Amino acid sequence: MNAALPAVTAERLSGDDSNGGSQGAGTxxxxxxxxxLSFAGRKxxxxxxPHRIIAGAIHYFRVHPGQWEDRIxxxxxxxxxxxxxxxxWNFHQPNKGQAPDFSGWRDFARxxxxxxxxxxxxxxxxxxxxxxxxDNGGFPAWAVSDxxxxxxxSDPRFTAVVADWFDALLPVIxxxxxxxxxxxxxVQIENEYGSYGDDAEYLRWNRAxxxxxxxxxxxxxxxxxTDYFLDGGSLPDTWATATLGSRGDEADAVxxxxxPGEPFFNVEFWNGWFDHWTENxxxxxxxxxxxxxxxxxxxxxxxxxxxxxxxxxxxxxxxCNHDGVIQPxxxxxxxxxxxxxxxxxxxxxxxxxxxxxxAEGRELTPVPEALARPAAPLPASVIELAPGxxxxxxxxxxxxxxxxxxxxxxxxxLDRGMVxxxxxxxxxxxxGTIRLRGLHDRAYLWIDGVPxxxxxxxxxxxxxxxxxxxxxxxxxxxxxxxxxxxxxxLLGQDKGILGGVLVNQRYIFHWEQRALNLERPLExxxxxxxxxxxxxxxPPPAGxxxxxxxxxxxxxxxxxxxxxGFGKGFVWVNGFLLGRHWEVGPQVTLYVPAPLLRAGTxxxxxxxxxxxxxxxxxxxxPELGAAGPAHVEDLG
Numbered sequence: 001m002n003a004a005l006p007a008v009t010a011e012r013l014s015g016d017d018s019n020g021g022s023q024g025a026g027t028x029x030x031x032x033x034x035x036x037l038s039f040a041g042r043k044x045x046x047x048x049x050p051h052r053i054i055a056g057a058i059h060y061f062r063v064h065p066g067q068w069e070d071r072i073x074x075x076x077x078x079x080x081x082x083x084x085x086x087x088x089w090n091f092h093q094p095n096k097g098q099a100p101d102f103s104g105w106r107d108f109a110r111x112x113x114x115x116x117x118x119x120x121x122x123x124x125x126x127x128x129x130x131x132x133x134x135d136n137g138g139f140p141a142w143a144v145s146d147x148x149x150x151x152x153x154s155d156p157r158f159t160a161v162v163a164d165w166f167d168a169l170l171p172v173i174x175x176x177x178x179x180x181x182x183x184x185x186x187v188q189i190e191n192e193y194g195s196y197g198d199d200a201e202y203l204r205w206n207r208a209x210x211x212x213x214x215x216x217x218x219x220x221x222x223x224x225x226t227d228y229f230l231d232g233g234s235l236p237d238t239w240a241t242a243t244l245g246s247r248g249d250e251a252d253a254v255x256x257x258x259x260p261g262e263p264f265f266n267v268e269f270w271n272g273w274f275d276h277w278t279e280n281x282x283x284x285x286x287x288x289x290x291x292x293x294x295x296x297x298x299x300x301x302x303x304x305x306x307x308x309x310x311x312x313x314x315x316x317x318x319x320c321n322h323d324g325v326i327q328p329x330x331x332x333x334x335x336x337x338x339x340x341x342x343x344x345x346x347x348x349x350x351x352x353x354x355x356x357x358x359a360e361g362r363e364l365t366p367v368p369e370a371l372a373r374p375a376a377p378l379p380a381s382v383i384e385l386a387p388g389x390x391x392x393x394x395x396x397x398x399x400x401x402x403x404x405x406x407x408x409x410x411x412x413x414l415d416r417g418m419v420x421x422x423x424x425x426x427x428x429x430x431x432g433t434i435r436l437r438g439l440h441d442r443a444y445l446w447i448d449g450v451p452x453x454x455x456x457x458x459x460x461x462x463x464x465x466x467x468x469x470x471x472x473x474x475x476x477x478x479x480x481x482x483x484x485x486x487x488x489x490l491l492g493q494d495k496g497i498l499g500g501v502l503v504n505q506r507y508i509f510h511w512e513q514r515a516l517n518l519e520r521p522l523e524x525x526x527x528x529x530x531x532x533x534x535x536x537x538x539p540p541p542a543g544x545x546x547x548x549x550x551x552x553x554x555x556x557x558x559x560x561x562x563x564x565g566f567g568k569g570f571v572w573v574n575g576f577l578l579g580r581h582w583e584v585g586p587q588v589t590l591y592v593p594a595p596l597l598r599a600g601t602x603x604x605x606x607x608x609x610x611x612x613x614x615x616x617x618x619x620x621x622p623e624l625g626a627a628g629p630a631h632v633e634d635l636g
Contacts, residue, residue, distance in 0.1 A: 033179035033216055034179075035178070035179065035185075035216060035217045035218050036121075036178035036179070036185040036217060036218070037051070037185050037186055037217065037218040038218075039239075039262065039263050041261060042256075042260075042261075042262065042263045042264070042300070043263060043300075044263040044265075044302060046121075046185070052297075052300070052301075052302050052359070052360075053081065053082050053121075053123075053265060053302035053303070053304065054079065054080045054081050054082065054302065054303060054304075054356050054359070054360070055080055055081070055082035055083065055084045055121075055123060055267075055302075055303070055304035055305070055308075056075045056078060056080045056082075056083065056084065056304065056305045056307075056308025056309070056338075057083075057084040057085065057086075057268070057304060057305065057306045057307050057308055057309075058071055058072070058075060058083060058084075058085060058307070058308055058309045058311070059085055059086055059088070059132065059307075059311060060085055060105075060108045060111040061088045061091045061105070061106075061108075061134075061317070062310065062311030062312055062313065062314070062333055063309070063311045063312075064105075064593045064595045064596065065104065065105050065107070065110075065111075065595075066593070066594075066595030067343070067593055067595065068110075068111050068114055069114050070343060071309050071311075071339065071343060072114050072115050072118050072120070073118060073371060074309065074339050074343060074345065074349075074371055075118075075120070075308050075309065075339065076118045076119060076120055077345075077353075077367050077368060077371050078308065078338060078339070078349055078352060078353045078356065079352075079353050079356035079357050079360070079362070080120065080305075080308070080356060081119075081120060081121060082120055082121040082122065082123060082185070082304070083115040083120045083121070083122050083123070084122075084123040084125065084267070084304045084306075085108070085111070085112075085122070085123070085124060085125065086125045086126075086127065086130040086132050086134075086138070086191075087108065087124065087125065087126045087127065087130070087138075087169065088130060088132070088134055088138045088317075089127065089128050089130075089138050089139060089140055089143070089165055089169075090134075090135065090136060090138055090139060090140040090141070090415075091106060091138075091317070092106050092169075093140055093143075093165065093168075094140055094415060094519075095140075095142070096140070096142035096143070099168065100165070100168045100169065102172055108172070109172050109173075109175075109176060112124070112176050112182070112183060112184065113176070113182075113183075115183055116176075116182060116183030120183060121178075121183050121184075121185045122176070122182075122183040122184045122185065123184075123185065123186045123187070123188070123267075123304070124173055124184055124186075124187050124188070125187075125188040125191060125222075126166075126169060126170075126173070126187065126188070126210075127190065127191055128162050128165060128166075128190075129151075129152055129190060129191050129193075129196075129491075130191055131191060131192060131486050131487050132319075132486065133274045133313070133318065133319050133329045133333065133486055133487075134313075134317060134318070134319050134486055135316065135317050135318065135319045135416065135483055135484050135486065136319065136484035136485070136486060136491070136492065137319065137484075137485075137486040137487065137491055138486075139151075139491075139492065140415070141409070141410060141415040141484065141494075142413075142415070143161045143165075144158075144161075144492045145410045145494075151491060151492050152190070152193065152196055152197055152199075152202065152491075153197060153199045153202050154199050154201040154202040154205055159202070159205055159209075162206075162209070163209060166209050166210070166213055167213070170210065170213035170214060170215065171213070171214075173187070173215070174213065174214035174215060177214075177215070177216060177217050178217060179216050179217065184217060185217050185218065186217055186218040186219070186220060187210060187215050187217060187218070187219055187220075188219075188220055188221070188222055188267075189203060189206050189207050189210065189219055189220065189221050189235075189238065190202075190203060190206050190221065190233075191222060192222055192223055192224070192229075192233060192243055193221065193223065193232060193233035194223035194224060194228070194229035194230060194231065194232035194233025194234065195223065195224060195229060195232070195233070195487075196232075196233075196488075196489075196491075197232065198231075198232045200235065203221065203233070203235055204235065207219055207235070207238060218239060219238055219239070220238060220239040220240065220241050220265075220267070221233055221234050221235060221238055221239070221240050221241065222240075222241045222242070222243050222267045222268065223240065223241075223242065223243065224242065224243055224244060225242040225243070225244040225247070225248070225250070225251025225254060225266075226251070226254060227254060227258065230254070230258055230259075234259075239262055239265075240255075240259050240262060241265040241266070241267040242255070242264070242265065242266050242267065242268075243266070243267060243268035243270075243306075244266060244268070244269070244270070245269060245270030245271070245284075245292070246292050248266055248269070248292055248293075248295050248296040248299075248301070248303075249295045249296075249299065251264070251266070252264045252296070252299050252301060263300075263301065263302065264296070264299065264301040264302070265301065265302040265303070265304075266296050266301060266302070266303045266304065267304050268304060268306040269292070269293060269296070269303050269304060269305055269306060270306055271284060271289040271292075271293070271305050271306070271307075271336075271337070271338070271348065271352070272284050272289070272307065272310075272334075272335040272336030272337050272348075273335060273336065274310075274329055274330075274333060274335050275329065275330045275332070275586055275587065275624070275625070276320075276321065276327040276328060276329055276330065277327075277328050277329075277330055277482075277582050277584055277585070277586075277587075278584045278585070279327075279586060280586055280625060280626050280627065281336075281586040281587070281624045281625035281626060281627050282336060282627075283336045283627045284336055284348075286346070286347045286348040286350075286351040286352075287351065289348060289351075289352075290348070290351040290352055290354075290355050293305075293352065293355055294355050294359075297355065297356075297359040305337070305338065305352065307333070307335045307337040308337055308338055308339055309337055309338070309339035309340075309341075309343075310332075310333040310334050310335035310337045310341060311333050311341060312331060312332060312333055312341060312579065312591055312593075313329065313330070313331050313332070313333050313579060314331075314576075314577070314578065314579055315519060315577040315578075315579060316416040316417065316481075316483070316518065316519060316570075316577070316579075316580070318330065318331060318333075318483045318579070318580070319483045319484055319485065319486030319487075320441075320482060320483040320484065320485055320486065321485065321486070321487055321488070322485050322488060322490050324458070325456070325457055325458040326440070326441045326456070326457050326458075326482060326485075328441070328482035328483045329483060329486075330580075330586070330587040331578070331579030331580050331581070331587060331590055332587050332590070332591065332622075332624055334622070334624055336348070338352050340622075341591050341622065342374075342377075342558050342560075342591055342593075342622065343374070343375070343558075344374045345367065345371065345372065345374075350367075353367075375557065375558060375594075376557060377557055377558045377559050377560070377620045377621075378553070378557045378558070378559040378618055378620070379618075379620070380617070380618060380619055380620050381551065381617075381618045382615050382616070382617055382618075383549040383550070383551045383604055383615060383616040383617070383618065384549050384614065384615055385547040385548060385549040385604070385606065385612075385613065385614060385615055385616055386547065386548055386549065387543070387545060387546070387547055387612060388526075388545060388546035388547065388548055389526070389528070389529045389545055389546045390529070390543060390544070390545040390546075391478070391543075391544035391545045391607075391608070391609065392446065392449065392476070392478075393528075393529035393545070394516075394525075394528045394529035394545070394546070394607075395418070395420035395476075395478055395514065395516060395529075396420065396422075396476075396514070396529065397514075397528040397529040398420070398514035398515065398516065398528060399514065400422075400512040400513065400514055401512070401513050401514070401515075402510070402511065402512055403510075403511050403513070404509050404510060404511070405500055405507075405509065405511065406421055406496065406497040406500060406501060406511050406513065407419075407496065407511070407513050408494045408495065408496035408497070408498055409481060409494060409495040409496045409515075410494045410495075410496075411496075412496075412513060412515045413515070414515040414516075414517060415519075416481055416484075416517075416518065416519060417481060417515070417516050417517050417518040417519065418478055418479060418480050418481065418516040418518065419478075419479050419496050419513050419514065419515055419516065420476065420477070420478050420513065420514040420516060421476065421477040421478075421479065421497065421501075421511055421512070421513050422474065422475070422476050422477075422511065422512045422513070423474075423475050423501070423508050423509075423510060423511045423512070424472050424473070424474060424475070424510070425472070425473055425474075425475040425501075425503055425508045426471065426472050426473075426503070427466070427468040427470055427471065427472075427473055427503060428470055428503075428504070429469060429470035430467065430468070430469075430470065431465065431466045431467040431468040431470075432465075432466065432468075432503045432504045433462075433463040433464065433465050433466075433503070433504055434452075434455075434463055434464045434466060434475070434501065434502070434503055435460065435461060435462070435463035435464075435501070435502045435503075435504075436455055436460035436461075436463070436477070436497055436499075436500075436501055437460070437461070437497075437498070437499025437500050437501070437502070438497060438498030438499030438500070439455060439456070439457050439460035439479070439497055439498075440457055440479075440481070440493065440494065440495045440496060440497075440498060441456065441457050441479075441480060441481060441482040441483075441495065442454065442455075442456050442457075442479070442480045442482055443455045443456075443460065443477050443478065443479045443480075443497075444477070444478040444480075444609065444610075445464060445475070445476070445477050446474075446475075446476040446477075447466060447468070447473050447474070447475060447476075448473050448474050449474070449476075452464060452466055453466075454610075463502075475501075475508065477497070477501070478609075479495070479496055479497060480609065481495040481496075482580075516528075518570060518577065518607070519577060521575070522572050522575040522577075522605060523575070525607075526546070526605075543611075543612055544567075544569075544608045544609050544610055544611070544612060545607070545608060545612065546605065546606070546607055546608075547566075547605070547606040547608060547612055547613075548603065548604070548605050548606075549603070549604045549615075549616060550601050550602065550603050550604070551601075551602050551603075551604065551618070552600065552601055552602070553597060553598070553599055553600065553602055554599060555599055556594045556595070556596075556597035556598055556599060557594050557597070558591070558592065558593060558594045559592045559594075559597075559618045559619070559620075560589035560590065560591060560592065560618070560619045560620070560621065560622050560623070561573070561578070561589060561590045561592050561604070561616055561617070561618060561619075562588055562589045562590075562616065562617040562619055562623070563581050563606065563613060563616055563617075564613060564615070564617060565611070565612070565613025565614060565615070566581065566583065566606065566608055566610075566611065566612060566613045567582075567583050567608065567609065567610030567611035567612075568580075568581065568582045568583065568584075568608070568609045568610045569581060569582075569606055569607050569608040569609045569610070570606070570607045571590060571604070571605070571606050572603075572604070572605040572606075572607075573592055573596050573597070573602065573603070573604055574596060574597065574598065574602055574603055575603070575605075576596050578590055578592065578596075581606075585625045585626075586624060586625020586626060587623075587624050587625055588623035588624070588625060589619055589621075589622050589623045589624070591622060592618075604616050
């Protein structure tokens with residue numbers, strides 16, 4: 001682009017072209033109001049005045065709504081001028097045939113308004129793909145279940161479902177734009193598309209879909225900071241921004257060469273990293289992260305910290321990666337961010353704050369005392385847990401669906417949770433090897449009601465050897481979905497047993513399967529298999545199944561829940577599905593925000609898959625695991 005041109009606005013920069021079209025993009029008059037942001041050459045302007053975006057990402061879906069205002073206040077105190085958030089489609093519309101929900105925790109218009117009330121601009125990233133280490137990259141499983149659909153492409157089957165979603169979503173965003181007196185100054189087209197595909201027609205469709213539904217503020221794409229990513233994910237007439245965690249000066253040089261008429265904006269600066277189960281807790285030093293931010297600021301670039309406050313993957317919302325085997329993400333999304341999962345202000349917060357104030361030529365004033373002092377957590381205590389219904393009793397209790405071959409989660413209409421498979425298998429004398437083809441993700445096996453072992457996506461092909469005198473047996477398999485893939489070419493992959501079950505080389509046919517939706521009300525789950533009774537066939541403390549306990553509080557406060565002695569499973573607090581726990585770590589404690597608790601009796605329920613314990617512990621400090629370095633080699 002010509003750097004000598006006058007200030008470029010979103011209207012001109014992101015205008016329709018002959019290849020973009022608006023097919024399937026809906027209807028609606030396009031506004032002519034001048035957007036808040038514009039640029040001339042490499043200079044960014046806000047309403048005509050020189051401007052630099054200093055932003056931080058907070059996801060409303062990872063923060064209890066009772067804490068939105070507090071976390072936004074902490075973000076503003078760090079010296080930023082902008083809040084950045086994704087919109088998670090599957091958070092608003094998890095079930096097919098139901099209208100998207102924008103109320104309560106899902107009222108992100110309120111979240112955006114609160115940011116504006118705190119004096120912040122807002123960048124919205126509606127996807128529909130968001131990655132974000134979020135289950136299925138934000139896609140509802142039902143929306144992308146068509147095996148013939150080409151995800152994130154101009155395939156009409158895909159754009160049709162996205163168009164329906166945008167029809168519901170965009171009317172929530174458009175009134176919040178700066179042109180209408182709101183805080184929204186920019187909206188992203190798709191998300192890091194250059195690391196997935198090369199369908200420029202789809203990117204133009206996405207842009208036209210936003211514009212035709214009333215988006216008039218600045219539009220932009222976001223991709224890695226190299227030629228490769230720009231080649232796949234950018235458009236020649238739309239502002240291109242970068243996602244990276246190091247070597248920002250090198251990326252800026254790429255922009256000077258490839259996008260000479262555009263200011264440099266590192267829209268995702270990875271100042272920390274997320275964790276997978278079985279790995280170390282990733283950290284990044286405050287000095288190292290801040291030094292990289294200063295490089296961008298010294299070049300007059302804009303920057304957004306990803307994450308400024310990470311929050312929590314409550315319930316079953318954490319996604320997973322895939323590198324030969326499934327890599328499920330932990331419940332915490334602390335991400336070693338400047339504002340901790342519980343809101344505490346870290347050394348990184350203060351280092352970044354100093355850099356931001358200096359870049360803007362502002363005097364470094366003290367952090368408001370109400371924010372500087374962390375709220376006192378609950379005192380450490382122990383909650384005794386008593387066993388309830390056994391795991392198999394619960395799994396066997398639901399209504400069965402029969403089939404010749406095992407059905408997947410998608411075929412059963414289940415997004416998250418578990419599926420219990422049952423069939424009669426004939427074992428040869430001496431036993432045999434049970435193999436699961438296409439297992440996603442983790443399977444617990446029983447033969448005639450006796451535990452036989454565990455298979456994973458990495459071991460299911462080689463199988464589980466069992467000894468037996470031979471003859472027919474009842475084979476039961478409980479498959480856990482550990483989170484849908486959120487990044488890469490396997491995005492949208494189904495869960496369950498996708499290829500069949502074999503004894504040696506022989507398939508087992510004729511199955512019953514029961515879908516266990518763990519996101520249904522807890523009271524309904526506890527009714528399966530006889531409810532929460534603590535006697536009469538209950539498992540011993542060492543066995544899998546339900547465990548329950550109560551704790552009395554005079555006044556709610558934040559706390560951190562640990563489950564010593566337990567193996568792997570799920571935790572509810574006062575009926576709210578807090579998240580997954582797993583003894584392999586790195587995460588040991590689960591953050592329990594104060595709004596989930598109440599004065600009086602509070603109930604903890606654990607569904608254990610492997611090995612139960614006798615107690616839960618409330619701790620005063622988080623324990624996210626042994627620290628290891630962030631993947632700095634991946635941050636550029």
